[in-house]
Amino acid sequence: MTNDKEATDDVAALPAALDLGHDVVALTEQLINIESVSDFETPIADAVEAALTRLPHLSVHRDGDSIIARTGLGRSERIILAGHLDTVPLPTTPGSRGTVPATWEKGEDGEDVLYGRGTTDMKGGVAVQLALAAALTEPNRDVTYVFYDHEEVEGHKSGLGRLYRNNPELLGGDFAILLEPTDGTVEGGCNGTIRFRVTTRGKAAHSARAWMGENAIHGMADVLTRLAVYRPVTVNVDGLAFRESLNAVKVSGGIAGNVIPDHCEAEINYRFAPDKDPDGAEEYIRALLPGYELERTDAAAGARPGLNHPAAAAFVETVGQVPKPKYGWTDVARFSAAGVPAVNFGPGDALLAHSDDEHVSANAIRACYGSLYEWLTAQQ
Structure with missing residues (x-):
C-alpha cells in the first residue's frame, strides 16, 4: 500500500508532460517553465525524451542529458535539426522579466510577446524542433532531431x-x-574564435625609487595601443561578408600600491572569418604583435556558410530572405568539422540572448515553424 507522501514523491519524480500536439508557442512556454541552467538539464531532458518516445515514427537514443530522435524512411537526403536545452543562469536583478516562469505581455504593435530565460536562446527553437518531430510523420527528407546539454559553458563539456x-x-x-x-x-556559417595571453615583464622596485625598476604595466601600453587602433577587416567567404574583431578583454598586473610591477598580463580575443583555421589566426596575431610573449589559451574553428548544398539553396528559397553571416561562434562549426554543411536559423533576436528582459514574439516562433514545415513537406 502506498502512503500519501510516497505517492507525492512518485508524481514529483515524473518528467514534465510536454504536449507536442499543442500550439508551438504554448510548447515554448512549457519548456521555459522547466528551469534548465547548465549543469541542471536533467529535468528538461527527461521531459523531451518522454515526449519523443511516444512518437512511433521516431527512434530515440539518449546519451547523458542529450537526446537524438531519427526518422528512418529511406529518403535520399537526411537533414539535422539541432538545439541546446540549457540556459545561462537566471537574472538576479529585481524585476527582471527574462526569468522563470515565463510571462506574457503585449508588444507596442499589440503582438503577443513571451518573456523568460531561454525564450530566444533557445527554447523557442527547441519548441519548433519538438513540434516538427510530432507533426512530420512523412517528411520529404529523413530528419535527425538533436537536443543537447551544456552549450552555454566551456566547450569541453558540450553535449x-x-x-x-x-x-x-x-x-x-x-x-x-x-x-x-x-x-x-538564415545565417550561414560562423566566425572562429581564439584567445591569447600576452605577457610583459619588468623589474620590481619600491615605487618611491621607481627608477630602480621597470614597470611591466607600462610595457603593456604598446600592445593596448595596437589593439585600440586596429580596424577590423571584413572578409568575403562564399558570398557572405564576415566582419572580424580583435579586442583586449582582460588586463591584470601589480601586487601592491607601493611596488613597481614586474609582471603584466592581457587577454585578447580575436574573432576571425572562416577563411582561416585557428593556426592561421594565430599566425595573423603574432604578425600583428611581433616580439611579444604570446600564449594561445583557447581556440575554436569557424564554419564556412554551407549555402552551396542544394538542400540549403532550397531552404533559403523557402525562407525568402537574403542570408547573412553569423558573427558569433555557434555549434554549426561542429557540424561543419564533421563534414555536414550547416546554417543557423531560429526565432528571436540574438541580441536579446542572456539579457534581463529576454523575450520572443509568438509570431516569430510560428513563422520559424512554418518555414521549416513548408520546406520539409514540399514536393521535390
Missing part, C-alpha cells in the same frame, strides 16, 4: 561534442540547421 565522440553514426547527414536565434533569417 554535442560528447555525442560526436560517443555516437557519430547517429549524426550523419547532408545538411544541418541549428535553431539558434537569427530573427528568422
